[in-house]
Amino acid sequence: MEKTAKILRDNNAEIMKIWQNQVVQEVLASKESDSIALYNQLPDLINDIARLMIRYDKMEGFNKDEKYIEILKTSEEHGKQRSTKVYYTAEQIVHEYIIFHRTLSEFLISHNGYSEKVSDLLKYVIETSILKSVGSFSRSIQDMQEKLIGTLAHDIRNPLAAAQLSLEMMKQDKTGEWTNKTRIAAQRSVKKAINLIEGLMNGITVKSGEGMLLTFESSDLLKEMKFVHAESKEVYTREINLEYNAKKIIGIFDKTAVKRLVDNLIGNAIKYGSIDKPITISIEDEEDAVAIKVHNWGNPIPLSKQEQIFKFMGSAKRDKKPVSASWGMGLTLTQIVAEAHGGDINLVSDEKTGTTFTVNLIKQFNEVGKRRAKLTFVLDNI
CATH class of the missing domain: 1.10.287 (Helix Hairpins)
Structure with a gap:
């Protein structure tokens, strides 16, 4: 099967182009994905299949080969990536692999590289890849x-x-x-x-690439933040200050989600911050956006963990201080809500300045009404 392997290696890009064109035409969810997302793992799959063909003239024993194991890992990654794309279902992932199988077979037939042995290997590898990819997709949605x-x-x-x-x-x-x-x-x-x-x-009704259902309406965000501040002062014994630079901040927000976002940041500041220094909530009104900052003093978040702290399925813990729950729980919500408002969240944490989470929201990013937030970041620890 060395001739077939060479055909696959030498024509990887062309095969992927044919596959992509077919997927765009036949798989509805692919129309919502960019070309990079469509390509993601499959070029590696073609190369790994080619390597298997060189090593094994017969089917016996190849399913324990390291390249075959890599194919299974690639397939799992493919399913995991698809779970972050809106409108994908398990059926559409299977459809992608069916098109992949068909594309390989037709290309090899046209280049005189197809045989019964090639057919058996492709069928076995791709069917197993479908099982791994769909399983990974389903676990990702469940997670x-x-x-x-x-x-x-x-x-x-x-x-x-x-x-x-x-x-x-x-x-x-x-x-x-x-x-x-x-x-x-x-x-x-x-x-x-x-x-x-x-x-x-x-x-409970989460689908691929989707987060929580949000309700957007025109509201005064400063009024909502004053409410959160007053409520926090009733619940916690710590000193909590509120600073702002405007009388009103009007925009289209899911005010309930934003209040929960700030509640979570305040809760983290209470849990991890210094007990003898105040927590400060700052609301900065800008022309088209609003910045919400929650600051606390105390042990900073280690630099090595600051990048990991926002990962959807990950968690990070403060050094030298036991915690009852991961940072990831509340920050999952924070990131989803920020991105649903066209914004982002960032972190600055060091001994000199303390810890500050800054959430940026675009005032008119959304229209009034309900819609689900999209998950634009990659899942970890699946």
Whole structure:
């Protein structure tokens, strides 16, 4: 099969071009992907198949070869990548491989490089690749779903704990002096928990490349941030300051998601920051955007972990300090919400300046209405 292997190696780019043209015509989800995404893993697959053909004239034993194992890993990576692309399904991944098989076969036939042995090897390798790719795709979707639901479930604890605390205070208020105030606080916390539960239900229907369902409307973001600040001061005993440079910040936002975003950053600052120094929330109004910053003093996040901290399926922990939950939980939400508003999130953390998370949101990036956030970053630890 050395002749066939040479045909594959020498014509890799041409074969991929034929495959891509066919995929664009037949696989609907591919129309939402750029050419780089379409190419991703398959050129390596062609080269690995060619190497197998050189090493094995018969089918016996090749399934333990390191190149065959690499093919399986490549296929798993292909499925994982597809899980981050909107509209892909397991059926469409299978369709991609069917087109790949057909493209290889027709090309080799036209170049006199096809035989029964070649047919058997291609069929075995590609069928196994389909199993690995679809399995990886399904696990990735499940992991995305679990991560989003886990984030929401984690966030529900705070308002429920606050409501429980308010109810306990009402029971202990013999004079009735604080009853009305604690009742209002409990109602607000329960309402917040109900909103999060609705988000939890929406998270159950996650599809490839999609995150949570967001509701965009015109609102004054500064008003919402003042609410978050006031609520945080009620929940936490630490000093929390709010700074801003405008009277109003009007734009199209999912105000509930942005409030949850800031809640998570404040929670991280409380958990990891210095207990004897204040936490500062800063809202900076710019012409077309708004920057939300949450700063705390204390042990900085090690530079080696700062790049890993935003990875969707990863986690990072502070050195010399035990933590009860990974940074990744809240920062998953933060990144999804920031990117859904056309923005981003970045981190500066060192001993001299402390730790600052900055979230940038574009005011008019979205239109009013509901839509699901897209996952534009690659999954890890699948």
